[in-house]
Amino acid sequence: xxxxxxxxxxxxxxxxxxxxxxxxxxxxxxxxxxxxxxxxxxxxxxxxxxxxxxxxxxxxxxxxxxxxxxxxxxxxxxxxxxxxxxxxxxxxxxxxxxxxxxxxxxxxxxxxxxxxxxxxxxxxxxxxxxxxxxxxxxxxxxxxxxxxxxxxxxxxxxxxxxxxxxxxxxxxxxxxxxxxxxxxxxxxxxxxxxxxxxxxxxxxxxxxxxxxxxxxxxxxxxxxxxxxxxxxxxxxxxxxxxxxxxxxxxxxxxxx
Amino acid sequence: xxxxxxxxxxxxxxxxxxxxxxxxxxxxxxxxxxxxxxxxxxxxxxxxxxxxxxxxxxxxxxxxxxxxxxxxxxxxxxxxxxxxxxxxxxxxxxxxxxxxxxxxxxxxxxxxxxxxxxxxxxxxxxxxxxxxxxxxxxxxxxxxxxxxxxxxxxxxxxxxxxxxxxxxxxxxxxxxxxxxxxxxxxxxxxxxxxxxxxxxxxxxxxxxxxxxxxxxxxxxxxxxxxxxxxxxxxxxxxxxxxxxxxxxxxxxxxxxxxxxxxxxxxxxxxxxxxxxxx
Amino acid sequence: xxxxxxxxxxxxxxxxxxxxxxxxxxxxxxxxxxxxxxxxxxxxxxxxxxxxxxxxxxxxxxxxxxxxxxxxxxxxxxxxxxxxxxxxxxxxxxxxxxxxxxxxxxxxxxxxxxxxxxxxxxxxxxxxxxxxxxxxxxxxxxxxxxxxxxxxxxxxxxxxxxxxxxxxxxxxxxxxxxxxxxxxxxxxxxxxxxxxxxxxxxxxxxxxxxxxxxxxxxxxxxxxxxxxxxxxxxxxxxxxxxxxxxxxxxxxxxxxxxxxxxxxxxxxxxxxxxxxxxxxxxxxxxxxxxxxxxxxxxxxxxxxxxxxxxxxxxxxxxxxxxxxxxxxxxxxxxxxxxxxxxxxxxxxxxxxxxxxxxxxx
Numbered sequence: 001x002x003x004x005x006x007x008x009x010x011x012x013x014x015x016x017x018x019x020x021x022x023x024x025x026x027x028x029x030x031x032x033x034x035x036x037x038x039x040x041x042x043x044x045x046x047x048x049x050x051x052x053x054x055x056x057x058x059x060x061x062x063x064x065x066x067x068x069x070x071x072x073x074x075x076x077x078x079x080x081x082x083x084x085x086x087x088x089x090x091x092x093x094x095x096x097x098x099x100x101x102x103x104x105x106x107x108x109x110x111x112x113x114x115x116x117x118x119x120x121x122x123x124x125x126x127x128x129x130x131x132x133x134x135x136x137x138x139x140x141x142x143x144x145x146x147x148x149x150x151x152x153x154x155x156x157x158x159x160x161x162x163x164x165x166x167x168x169x170x171x172x173x174x175x176x177x178x179x180x181x182x183x184x185x186x187x188x189x190x191x192x193x194x195x196x197x198x199x200x201x202x203x204x205x206x207x208x209x210x211x212x213x214x215x216x217x218x219x220x221x222x223x224x225x226x227x228x229x230x231x232x233x234x235x236x237x238x239x240x241x242x243x244x245x246x247x248x249x250x251x252x253x254x255x256x
Numbered sequence: 257x258x259x260x261x262x263x264x265x266x267x268x269x270x271x272x273x274x275x276x277x278x279x280x281x282x283x284x285x286x287x288x289x290x291x292x293x294x295x296x297x298x299x300x301x302x303x304x305x306x307x308x309x310x311x312x313x314x315x316x317x318x319x320x321x322x323x324x325x326x327x328x329x330x331x332x333x334x335x336x337x338x339x340x341x342x343x344x345x346x347x348x349x350x351x352x353x354x355x356x357x358x359x360x361x362x363x364x365x366x367x368x369x370x371x372x373x374x375x376x377x378x379x380x381x382x383x384x385x386x387x388x389x390x391x392x393x394x395x396x397x398x399x400x401x402x403x404x405x406x407x408x409x410x411x412x413x414x415x416x417x418x419x420x421x422x423x424x425x426x427x428x429x430x431x432x433x434x435x436x437x438x439x440x441x442x443x444x445x446x447x448x449x450x451x452x453x454x455x456x457x458x459x460x461x462x463x464x465x466x467x468x469x470x471x472x473x474x475x476x477x478x479x480x481x482x483x484x485x486x487x488x489x490x491x492x493x494x495x496x497x498x499x500x501x502x503x504x505x506x507x508x509x510x511x512x513x514x515x516x517x518x519x520x521x522x523x524x525x526x527x528x529x530x531x532x533x534x
Numbered sequence: 535x536x537x538x539x540x541x542x543x544x545x546x547x548x549x550x551x552x553x554x555x556x557x558x559x560x561x562x563x564x565x566x567x568x569x570x571x572x573x574x575x576x577x578x579x580x581x582x583x584x585x586x587x588x589x590x591x592x593x594x595x596x597x598x599x600x601x602x603x604x605x606x607x608x609x610x611x612x613x614x615x616x617x618x619x620x621x622x623x624x625x626x627x628x629x630x631x632x633x634x635x636x637x638x639x640x641x642x643x644x645x646x647x648x649x650x651x652x653x654x655x656x657x658x659x660x661x662x663x664x665x666x667x668x669x670x671x672x673x674x675x676x677x678x679x680x681x682x683x684x685x686x687x688x689x690x691x692x693x694x695x696x697x698x699x700x701x702x703x704x705x706x707x708x709x710x711x712x713x714x715x716x717x718x719x720x721x722x723x724x725x726x727x728x729x730x731x732x733x734x735x736x737x738x739x740x741x742x743x744x745x746x747x748x749x750x751x752x753x754x755x756x757x758x759x760x761x762x763x764x765x766x767x768x769x770x771x772x773x774x775x776x777x778x779x780x781x782x783x784x785x786x787x788x789x790x791x792x793x794x795x796x797x798x799x800x801x802x803x804x805x806x807x808x809x810x811x812x813x814x815x816x817x818x819x820x821x822x823x824x825x826x827x828x829x830x831x832x833x834x835x836x837x838x839x840x841x842x843x844x845x846x847x848x849x850x851x852x853x854x855x856x857x858x859x860x861x862x863x864x865x866x867x868x869x870x871x872x873x874x875x876x877x878x879x880x881x882x883x884x885x886x887x888x889x890x891x892x893x894x895x
Contacts, residue, residue: 262618268620271617293716296617296855297614297617298614300610300855300858300862301856301863302859302860302861303863303866305859326867326868326869326870330541330543331542332545332546332866332867333866333867335543362866363868364870381860381863392846393720393846394721394846419882420885421882423878425874427871442868443870444870444873444874445874464856464860466718467717490877505870505873507869507873508873522873
């Protein structure tokens with residue numbers, strides 16, 4: 001399995017305040033890694049650093065590109081980072097409104113990445129959009145509707161398909177099921193599991209919900225107060241947490 | 257109380273030099289918007305101060321100036337700007353496109369093909385083609401620098417999805433020399449093909465927004481479109497009622513209060529010349 | 535038979551003659567003198583100098599007469615005149631602490647060294663229309679003026695600074711940028727922001743300042759000091775090599791004391807907002823100080839969200855000469871572009887009609 005991402009000694013401070021400290025891990029193609037913690041643990045800050053949206057104070061983020069070249073996200077130019085986020089990477093925001101153009105139709109939202117990389121055939125862009133709507137269980141008849149008319153769950157699925165249209169290798173997701181009804185969450189998680197499997201996506205998923213982590217991820221990092229408390233195979237940590245904080249987290253999950 | 261006195265073409269030589277330097281930069285990077293320190297002029301912002309500053313910066317006493325607005329020499333603002341230059345520069349003026357060396361225009365390109373000896377100066381209200389999609393200057397600057405023009409095609413896609421065709425009929429965006437997307441000013445899309453490989457130098461001035469840009473002679477200018485929805489210009493079911501022209505931009509004149517109308521060339525000089533030929 | 539109507543030139547000339555007639559008004563009424571405007575409408579003159587960005591009372595008064603009282607039109611005239619002037623250098627920064635005080639107040643303290651000097655102000659008048667002013671008045675007895683301090687009074691904010699209770703005034707080692715020499719780029723430095731605000735529309739700044747007080751970017755302001763008076767302008771000509779006074783101008787300076795910043799570790803200090811305008815435009819100076827403080831939100835680590843805190847929004851729309859130009863330019867002919875839109879609309883109507891017809895068959 002090819003290594004996709006190597007994070008080394010990543011730290012981020014806001015003034016005196018520590019957000020995340022000395023984070024390190026590797027990610028391989030097709031792997032789903034969950035970063036788990038409560039609010040204030042630093043997990044979202046970590047994700048934003050990985051996406052190149054926040055400059056870390058220390059550390060390296062090495063990405064192995066499709067062309068075989070290695071890029072340090074921390075040192076790369078804004079042009080490189082912005083381009084990556086539109087092609088080989090995807091970012092799914094907790095609130096779909098942050099990841100969509102609410103003022104244009106669903107079809108335009110999905111087609112935008114294709115147009116950004118030079119696709120100039122309206123018919124082709126539209127049929128790609130139709131395909132991807134189908135992939136995420138959105139009726140094709142909704143292709144010309146604005147995301148304002150979509151439900152929360154639909155918007156989230158639209159956001160996901162908008163990212164997938166350029167066949168990214170790595171997806172970063174920030175609480176993708178947050179704020180959704182339980183049944184809607186379940187449907188979304190099912191969809192995501194299928195997509196990850198079918199497309200061989202690598203995912204870094206930030207969540208406070210251990211059930212989501214269990215369902216989607218093969219590996220897990222537990223964070224508390226900006227530091228890594230425990231990391232390893234998801235199943236192992238959930239079955240047999242070693243650290244007191246992990247034990248606390250696992251035991252407090254409502255057994256449904 | 258002392259009164260002010262004026263330099264040739266109103267602007268000080270220092271100001272003209274500053275504008276020319278900006279224009280040289282603009283010519284060196286076709287389609288790129290160059291910021292410049294626009295001066296307050298005796299006509300309001302929005303009335304063509306950008307075009308006037310560009311013209312004032314390049315005029316020499318031997319120039320022959322034509323000023324048009326909506327294609328006509330006799331519209332009120334064209335009259336006003338032409339008399340401004342007569343007053344402050346004393347240069348010869350003309351209504352005949354072929355005789356002019358500098359043509360300042362608002363919202364039209366003359367129908368008569370231009371030559372290498374001519375400069376066309378456009379008055380521009382909003383120089384930024386991305387402005388209506390992205391209001392922030394800090395963001396649009398980045399988008400131009402990184403060639404992130406996907407969002408422009410998103411707008412075209414939306415039009416086709418909603419209306420069956422691209423709904424932009426003027427200020428139609430185009431790509432210059434294969435690199436920068438620019439706003440050609442509110443000329444009707446009918447005039448866009450004239451921008452491409454024009455022998456004349458084309459200069460664009462936006463006074464209020466403080467930008468100049470340029471298309472050097474013989475530069476490629478391609479209007480944005482899709483392969484399966486190619487760029488098309490307007491057509492009329494009529495010919496000009498005065499000269500019979502069937503390939504010029506036509507103005508609609510309402511002739512009575514029962515909806516009667518007729519169509520006449522917007523370019524008054526072209527109309528006159530065609531009539532004289534007959 | 536339609537004949538293209540020519541005569542735009544004649545129409546414009548006639549319009550200008552009509553304008554001159556309207557400007558003069560009823561010839562039985564005495565013509566307004568420029569000195570009358572300068573003396574008796576001083577606050578209009580000062581507003582026009584600020585927005586016209588030029589200190590010349592005579593020219594400003596003339597502009598007001600020419601503009602028939604339209605102050606934005608007058609500011610425009612002054613700006614256009616300004617363009618024709620050669621700049622021969624920069625003065626020494628004016629020393630407002632040396633101001634010859636006409637009015638000086640502080641809302642932050644009951645009494646201050648140098649005293650609270652009310653000066654000429656509308657503040658305590660009762661706004662009752664005074665019909666006596668409709669007739670020429672009797673010569674007034676000179677107003678009783680309190681003994682002015684022999685020394686220019688110390689700045690209230692300097693007193694707070696001495697006690698470490700307020701942040702230092704911003705010092706920059708580089709020379710300030712000039713708004714009229716280079717186009718505004720964002721992010722703009724505080725020097726450019728303040729220049730932009732001085733020449734900005736008083737109404738716009740007033741509304742933004744008001745919005746900060748109503749919760750759109752609140753900064754808990756106190757009027758630390760407002761001082762109005764005259765100040766000498768010093769300049770060092772190259773040929774002489776030493777400083778000379780080139781004249782006196784009247785200015786109003788406003789120091790706002792705002793929300794303090796600090797923590798349990800770093801001792802909190804009040805923050806500043808600053809306004810400086812030509813003449814006695816107190817409302818403008820105060821509004822400027824409130825907006826200045828709002829625009830410093832990022833520098834002070836505050837959450838940005840209100841219109842007054844949005845630098846690009848505020849600075850791009852503050853210039854009323856630009857604003858009126860663009861708004862009013864809609865009066866210019868736009869019939870070519872409108873014709874394009876009409877053509878498109880008619881085409882779409884035709885297509886829909888054809889579709890309906892085809893469906894019906």
